[in-house]
Amino acid sequence: MAERRRARRPPLLPLAIIVAFVAVAVLAGVASPADPYAQHLRSRLAPPIWSAGGSWQHPLGTDRLGRDLLSRLFYGARVSLAAGVVTVALAGAVGGGVGLVAGYLRGRTGALLMRVTDATLAFPIILLALVLAVTLGPSFANVVVAIAVILWARYARVIYGEVVALMERDFIAQARALGASPVRIIAFHLFPNTANTLVVLVSLQVGYVIVVEAALSFLGAGIPPPTPAWGSMIAEGRDYITSAWWVSLFPGLAILLVVLAFNLMGDWLRDVLDPRLGQF
Amino acid sequence: MRRFLAVRLVQSLATLLLLSLAVFILARATGDPLSLILPMAATEEDYANARRYLGLDRPLPEQYVSFLVRAARGDFGTSLRARRPVNELLRERFPNSLKLAGFAMALSLLVAFPLGVAAAARKGTLVDTAAKTVAALGQALPTFFVGIVLIEVVAGRLQWLPAGGTGGLAHYVLPGVTLGWFVLAGLMRLLRSSVLEVLDADYVRTARAKGATERAVVWRHALRNALIPVVTFAGVSFAILVTTAVVVETVFAWPGMGRLAYEAISGRDFPVIQAVVLVTGAVVAAVNLAVDLLYVWIDPRIRYG
Numbered sequence: 001m002a003e004r005r006r007a008r009r010p011p012l013l014p015l016a017i018i019v020a021f022v023a024v025a026v027l028a029g030v031a032s033p034a035d036p037y038a039q040h041l042r043s044r045l046a047p048p049i050w051s052a053g054g055s056w057q058h059p060l061g062t063d064r065l066g067r068d069l070l071s072r073l074f075y076g077a078r079v080s081l082a083a084g085v086v087t088v089a090l091a092g093a094v095g096g097g098v099g100l101v102a103g104y105l106r107g108r109t110g111a112l113l114m115r116v117t118d119a120t121l122a123f124p125i126i127l128l129a130l131v132l133a134v135t136l137g138p139s140f141a142n143v144v145v146a147i148a149v150i151l152w153a154r155y156a157r158v159i160y161g162e163v164v165a166l167m168e169r170d171f172i173a174q175a176r177a178l179g180a181s182p183v184r185i186i187a188f189h190l191f192p193n194t195a196n197t198l199v200v201l202v203s204l205q206v207g208y209v210i211v212v213e214a215a216l217s218f219l220g221a222g223i224p225p226p227t228p229a230w231g232s233m234i235a236e237g238r239d240y241i242t243s244a245w246w247v248s249l250f251p252g253l254a255i256l257l258v259v260l261a262f263n264l265m266g267d268w269l270r271d272v273l274d275p276r277l278g279q280f
Numbered sequence: 281m282r283r284f285l286a287v288r289l290v291q292s293l294a295t296l297l298l299l300s301l302a303v304f305i306l307a308r309a310t311g312d313p314l315s316l317i318l319p320m321a322a323t324e325e326d327y328a329n330a331r332r333y334l335g336l337d338r339p340l341p342e343q344y345v346s347f348l349v350r351a352a353r354g355d356f357g358t359s360l361r362a363r364r365p366v367n368e369l370l371r372e373r374f375p376n377s378l379k380l381a382g383f384a385m386a387l388s389l390l391v392a393f394p395l396g397v398a399a400a401a402r403k404g405t406l407v408d409t410a411a412k413t414v415a416a417l418g419q420a421l422p423t424f425f426v427g428i429v430l431i432e433v434v435a436g437r438l439q440w441l442p443a444g445g446t447g448g449l450a451h452y453v454l455p456g457v458t459l460g461w462f463v464l465a466g467l468m469r470l471l472r473s474s475v476l477e478v479l480d481a482d483y484v485r486t487a488r489a490k491g492a493t494e495r496a497v498v499w500r501h502a503l504r505n506a507l508i509p510v511v512t513f514a515g516v517s518f519a520i521l522v523t524t525a526v527v528v529e530t531v532f533a534w535p536g537m538g539r540l541a542y543e544a545i546s547g548r549d550f551p552v553i554q555a556v557v558l559v560t561g562a563v564v565a566a567v568n569l570a571v572d573l574l575y576v577w578i579d580p581r582i583r584y585g
Contacts, residue, residue, distance in 0.1 A: 115291070119298035121519070126526045127557055130545045131306050211422045215527050218424045219542065234425060241432045252425040260420035 011268050017261035025077040032071035033059065036228050040066035045244040061246045063236060069246065072228035073254055079229040080258065083143060083213040084206040090148040092202045095155025100186050100194065102156065103163025114160060120153035125212060126219075133221030143222050147212055155201055162194045196273040204266035207259035214255050230255050288572060292565040299561045300351065303554050304344050334360070347554070356555035361547045366555045369540060374559070376446065377529070377536030381521050383452045384460035392464050396471030400479065401498045411468055418465020423524050427458040427531040444533040455532040459524055463517040470513050474506040481505070507578055515571035519564045 024031060034057075046062040047053050048069075060069040102113035129146035136142050166172060167190075175189050216222035217231030225232055230251040237247025322330075331337045335346070350357065356366035399411035434454060435443035442451050478484065479502050487501045488494075522538075529538035537556055544552035 115294055116298065118291075119295045119302070123299060123302070123557070123561065126523050127541055127545070127553075127560075128306070130526070130542065131553065207420065211420075214422050215424055218422075219527065219530065231422070231424075234422075234428065238428055241428065242436060245432070248425075248428060252422070252429070255422055255425065256417075256420050259422075260416060263416065263419055 011264050014261035014264040014268075017257055018265060021077055021258050021261070022081060024074050025081040028071075028074040028078055032068070032074045033057075034068035034071045036067060036071040036075045037226055038067065042066065045240060045247070047244070048246050060250055061244070063233070063247045064240060064244075069233075069250055072233060073230075073250055076228040076230045076233060076251060076254070077258075079140070079217075079223050079227065080210045080213065080255075083140070083147075083223075084210045084262075087144045087147045087151065087209045087213075088202050088205050090144065091151035091205070092155055092198055094148070095152035096159050096191075096194070096198050098152065098156040099159025100163055100190055103160045103167065104182060104186050104190060106164065106167075110160075113156075117153045117156045117160075120150055121157070123150055125150045126215065129212075129216050130219065130221045133216070138221050138224045140223055143213055143216055146216075147209055151205065151209070154205075155198065158197060158201060159194050162197055163190055166190055166193055200266065200270045200273050203269050204263070207262035207266070210255065210259050210262070285573075288569055292569055295565055296558070296561055300348060300554075300558055301344070303557045304347060306553075308340065308550070351554075351558060356558075357551040359544075359549055359552050361544075361549045361552075366551050369552065370537075370555060370559060373535060373537050373540045376534065377525060377538060380452065380455055380459060380529070380534060380536060381518075381525060383456040384521065385463065385518070387456055388460040388464035388467055392467040392471060396468040397475055397498060397503060399468070399472045400475035401494070403476065408472075411472060415465045415469040415472075418461055419469075421461070423458060423462060424527050424531055426461055427455070427528060430454050430458060431531070444531075446535060455528050455534050458532070459521065459528045462524060463521055466513060466517060466520075467510065471506065471510055474509050475502055478502045478506045504578065508575065511571055511574050511578060515568050518567045522560050522564060 040062065043058065043062055044064055044066040046055070046058050046066070048061040049056060049059045058068050058070070060073065062068055063072070098113055098117065102110040102117075104110075105113075125147065128150060129143065132142050132146040172185065172189060175185050180189070213222055214229070214231030214234070217229040218235045220232075220235070222231055223229035225236075233251040234248045237244065237249075237251075241248055328337075335343060338346075347357075354367065356370070358364065359366050359369055362369060395407070395411050395414070399408040402408060431443045431454065434440050441453050443454065444451075475498070479498070481502075484497060484502055487497050492501070525536060525538035526542055527538070528534065529536045530542050533539070537560065540552065541556045543549070544556060
């Protein structure tokens with residue numbers, strides 16, 4: 001606990017990385033030096049600028065179809081950012097809602113909801129995503145749904161615990177005595193008191209979702225080609241890793257940097273907003 | 281205690297039942313498996329015969345009940361692709377996964393414990409910085425990327441270890457490290473903060489005041505209470521390990537449950553999918569139950585009604 005108190009200043013480097021990541025994703029169309037889909041079969045597997053044979057035309061080199069890696073990296077940021085934000089928002093809304101309702105009702109309905117939550121937590125996330133990808137075909141929407149369908153349960157568990165504790169407090173009893181409806185109590189009394197926790201949990205999971213999306217794209221169950229996604233870019237470079245290491249390495253480093261930045265930001269947010277939450 | 285055990289057992293079974301229903305529905309949703317098994321030239325009649333033979337023509341609730349009854353007896357039917365009993369496949373693959381997961385878990389515990397506790401005991405030193413760096417990297421590096429880099433560098437360039445497949449202990453090292461990496465990071469991070477928190481407690485000050493050595497304070501007095509959240513995480517991390525295994529086993533061509541699942545899903549082999557997910561779910565549920573019991577042993581203050 002003692003060491004958390006000093007952590008008030010936002011971590012600047014991670015913040016800068018996130019800002020750059022978002023900027024690149026939003027401005028991919030303008031910032032990219034080339035069309036990420038354009039194939040230049042004459043300059044396949046061209047090396048990055050600093051190695052022998054590199055040129056300014058492709059600063060980070062090209063992949064096996066001669067597509068510009070830097071541009072694909074920029075467009076890939078779009079996929080990662082969208083997947084991370086949309087998934088976490090969806091899972092947060094569903095999980096927060098279930099946690100609030102289950103905690104408010106308790107009793108049989110609450111117990112049933114929490115059983116469903118536990119069953120969901122026991123379901124291996126990648127297996128479900130693979131099943132969905134095979135069933136409905138790999139697509140952005142399916143990736144988001146597959147991850148969110150499992151992820152909500154984590155939020156539900158934590159929020160449920162908070163709400164059960166809040167229900168014992170006097171202000172809830174007073175709201176009830178004043179005749180507040182259940183919807184009013186949940187929306188105006190319980191929700192604001194759990195919002196911080198929800199924000200912290202959500203921010204801690206963005207990095208995780210980006211990693212899972214990359215893993216799915218890597219396995220061929222995520223974003224379908226030729227759309228550039230960091231995970232599938234790593235998979236595409238796998239066969240050439242000995243001769244053209246840059247094809248896999250740059251998307252790998254990109255994932256590392258961005259996820260690291262989101263995790264560090266999440267840690268900081270937790271320290272500021274909800275120090276009781278501990279490690280999660 | 282006995283009542284608690286009974287309640288938890290019933291809860292675990294209910295969870296598994298829900299899981300089986302979800303799996304059943306999902307497996308049926310993966311499209312018609314017959315289109316993959318039968319030759320292109322198959323007639324309508326061939327389809328009807330095959331459907332009847334595999335029991336796919338009966339109403340869904342009936343299929344579910346018969347699936348459940350047989351699964352409870354450990355009979356998961358016949359793989360549509362391998363044309364062998366699913367049981368046989370599981371018996372081949374499960375031990376491989378268990379061995380790899382055990383190796384990875386042992387590895388991460390062996391590294392996480394000394395490093396995590398040392399980082400807390402010597403906060404702000406080099407050990408602490410090293411531990412924090414490993415923890416941060418561990419949670420940000422995608423498993424499959426670690427795997428590829430290890431294969432390329434350690435197995436390819438340096439030729440120190442085999443890149444994939446099974447065999448002697450050497451074959452375990454690369455997939456084991458890849459699989460254990462993520463869990464190691466989480467475990468160490470948690471251990472560090474947990475020990476730090478406990479070191480602030482009054483009873484630790486008392487132990488110090490009565491002249492206990494620093495080593496005894498950290499390892500005997502603090503660690504035991506710091507273990508409670510760690511045990512919870514170890515339970516959770518087991519589920520993560522199982523999930524991660526799908527990727528790791530695919531990258532390293534390891535013939536375990538994870539790769540079986542990947543193959544089954546891409547081949548729409550739904551008896552196998554059902555079996556893999558159910559067995560995995562059962563193992564995760566059993567581990568969580570064991571974790572609950574472990575609490576009582578670690579912390580005698582916890583009494584389940």
